[in-house]
Amino acid sequence: MKRVATAVASRLVIIIPYLWLLVFFLVPFLIVFKISLSGTVIAMPPYTPVFSFADGVSGFFANLARLSIDNYLWLVEDALYVNAYISSIVIAAVSTAITMLVGFPIAYGMARAPAALRPTLLMLVILPFWTSFLIRVYAWIGILKPEGLLNQFLLWLGVIDEPLIILNTHTAIFIGIVYSYLPFMVLPLYASLEKMDYSLIEAAQDLGCPPIAAFWKITFPLAIPGVVAGCLLVFIPAVGEFVIPDLLGGSRTLMIGKTLWSEFFNNRDWPVSSAVAVVLLLILVVPIMYFQQVQARAQEQDR
Amino acid sequence: MSRSIALLAATSFAAILSFGAAAQERIVNVYNWSDYIDESILEEFTKETGIKVVYDVFDSNEILETKLLAGGTGYDVVVPTGTFLARQIQAGVFQKLDKSKLPNLSNMWDMIAERTQKYDPENAYSINYMWGTTGIGYNVKKVQDALGIERIDSWDVVFKPEIISKLAECGVHMLDAPAEMVPAALKYLGLEPTSTDADDLAKAEELLLSIRPSIRKFHSSEYINALANGDICMAIGWSGDIFQARDRAAEADQGVAVDYAIPKEGAQMWFDQMAIPADAKNGEEAHEFLNYIMRPDVVAKASNYVYYANGNKASQELLEEDVIGDPAVYPDAETLANLYTTMPYDSKEQRRITRLWTRVVTGQ
Structure with missing residues (x-):
């Protein structure tokens, strides 16, 4: 009897994350998907009704018959959308790589710091979250602008003769993304590096392995779960990023977040913007699921 | 109990x-x-x-x-x-x-x-x-330094590539609003500001593209701060926003003077x-x-x-x-007679205008 109860309890525990997924991911996704199959009208809400039992059974089927994939075809017809997807992915990938290069030494340093100091260092990584994200991105305008702090400092040092134009360029976007998402990279890296058994490195050194080779043969492979988690946590939100390119980027920066915004707000075309969002989701989810499967299989083989 | x-x-x-x-x-x-x-x-x-x-x-x-x-x-x-x-x-x-x-x-x-x-x-x-109106806000001193004119009174400073390019270095912002900028370009070309004729729009696009290299940013609110702080020298924006920039600059008292012009060729009037x-x-x-x-x-x-x-x-x-x-x-009555109003675009026209605008802004 008791065993049955624990079985039921463990089932219930599993149900909670699935319920979470259903309510906060699947249902909103289905609503967006539904809108992506309709067309625009001047009404409230501004798209043709999709599923409605208000007009009876025949009305329901009439609405169903009006659904179309035209909005998805439209995305292929104009090169704008494909270019925006590609440029978003490139910007996100470059930013993720830089974040990784900056974040790894930080996480490594934290993991190797004296145990008494680690909670403080961890606190310092989380500290920026206490100020609003928007305010922090705005602050970068003040730092990067031609008369800003960075240029004044470099001019004072005599490194440059005239102000560098950084604001409103791709460089500014990279700086903004790396800065904003750095904690998301450092925290999982730190978690996996901290667990590492450093006697392994000592053993390698005893056996005559030079430090750099020891890093690539031992530290890095053991940190891979943290690397993967960190990269996904940075890459996924960076692809759909809207605020950073809007504030720091130039007008020439084409990103899917901005394209989606102008479809939704300027064109008032909820169906096309929904289609853009669905495709974005597919672009992100499919590789991630594939990647996870590969990883799970690799882990099973290890055992 | x-x-x-x-x-x-x-x-x-x-x-x-x-x-x-x-x-x-x-x-x-x-x-x-x-x-x-x-x-x-x-x-x-x-x-x-x-x-x-x-x-x-x-x-x-x-x-x-x-x-x-x-x-x-x-x-x-x-x-x-x-x-x-x-x-x-x-x-x-x-x-x-x-x-x-x-x-x-x-x-x-x-x-x-x-x-x-x-x-x-x-x-x-x-x-x-x-x-109010949609016109030109500018930093009086910087414009004087760059162009040698006391005050702006014409769209020439915006739509003549050889003039606006002199302001490019000190910074020009433009509203990220096709419904404002496309009619302004049409009006400057002597066409009907509300036109949605394909040839007219192509001419407006060509004009906007010709001055595109001199625009630092397309944004519909950042120019208030940018003008007030003296970060840019010209912005095409809404009258009241530019007056706000003017007042903030005056309050800050950092030697930035902002002024607003309704160009003589005519400007959009909004309600x-x-x-x-x-x-x-x-x-x-x-x-x-x-x-x-x-x-x-x-x-x-x-x-x-x-x-x-x-x-x-x-x-x-x-x-x-x-x-x-x-x-x-x-x-005054004379300027008022030159102001024009626009009507909303229908969804097809809107899509064409937005697409045109994306080409101007991003080059794509």
Whole structure:
């Protein structure tokens, strides 16, 4: 009897994350998907009704018959959308790589710091979250602008003769993304590096392995779960990023977040913007699921 | 036992009482543009009528429109711009005003009322709050240094590549709003500003592309700060925003002087209209609020504060000299004759204009 109860309890525990997924991911996704199959009208809400039992059974089927994939075809017809997807992915990938290069030494340093100091260092990584994200991105305008702090400092040092134009360029976007998402990279890296058994490195050194080779043969492979988690946590939100390119980027920066915004707000075309969002989701989810499967299989083989 | 029942009864009675009081408290939920009213007006309205004002602000027509089209905003008074209002009326967003509750309508300015009829036939759904123009804001000193002119009075500084390129280095911002910039380009070319003819639009696109290299940023609000701080030397923007930049620059006293020009070739005139959503819960209170805003002394106070012209004729004698006497706020008859108004694009035209604009802005 008791065993049955624990079985039921463990089932219930599993149900909670699935319920979470259903309510906060699947249902909103289905609503967006539904809108992506309709067309625009001047009404409230501004798209043709999709599923409605208000007009009876025949009305329901009439609405169903009006659904179309035209909005998805439209995305292929104009090169704008494909270019925006590609440029978003490139910007996100470059930013993720830089974040990784900056974040790894930080996480490594934290993991190797004296145990008494680690909670403080961890606190310092989380500290920026206490100020609003928007305010922090705005602050970068003040730092990067031609008369800003960075240029004044470099001019004072005599490194440059005239102000560098950084604001409103791709460089500014990279700086903004790396800065904003750095904690998301450092925290999982730190978690996996901290667990590492450093006697392994000592053993390698005893056996005559030079430090750099020891890093690539031992530290890095053991940190891979943290690397993967960190990269996904940075890459996924960076692809759909809207605020950073809007504030720091130039007008020439084409990103899917901005394209989606102008479809939704300027064109008032909820169906096309929904289609853009669905495709974005597919672009992100499919590789991630594939990647996870590969990883799970690799882990099973290890055992 | 009996005591706890008594307690229960007492608390529920109190709850009913307080609920009754809450139901009686009169409120009006107003959704207006940011920095667009003297807040003491709201306090005085509450003092006079006992109606509490819940005041909330937005900074783009697109955001307002999306909320309105989704429905159930909870707002009782909203302030869309004329072109947006016209389409929203068509979508069934607003309720017709009960003019018997708006005796102050007699104060309104017929010159403005005639023009707003274009968006709201017979002004059945809305009253005018403020109106203004889309023109050129500039840093007086930087423009003088770069171009050697005292003041700007023509679109030439924007649409002549050889002139605007001299301002490129000190920075030019342009509204990220095709519905403002495409008509301005058409008007400069001597074409109909409202044209959606493919050839006309191609010419406007060519003109905009020719000056594109000199534009640092397309954005619809950042230029206020950028002008005020002296980060840029010219912005194509909305009159009131540029006056705000002018005032902030003057307050900061860092030697930045900002001025605004309505170009002589003509500029777009726009109207911010107050309207009541169809699903407003406090329609009665909303009408009282609208009527209060149309009182000459109230709207004069608002105009004196925000430096925008209003659509209220009777308020004009109460305006301060630097508002009514400023031709950039209240243009003279000659300039007024040159101002044009536009109508909302239908969804096909809108898509073409947005696409054109994306090509101009991103080069894609």
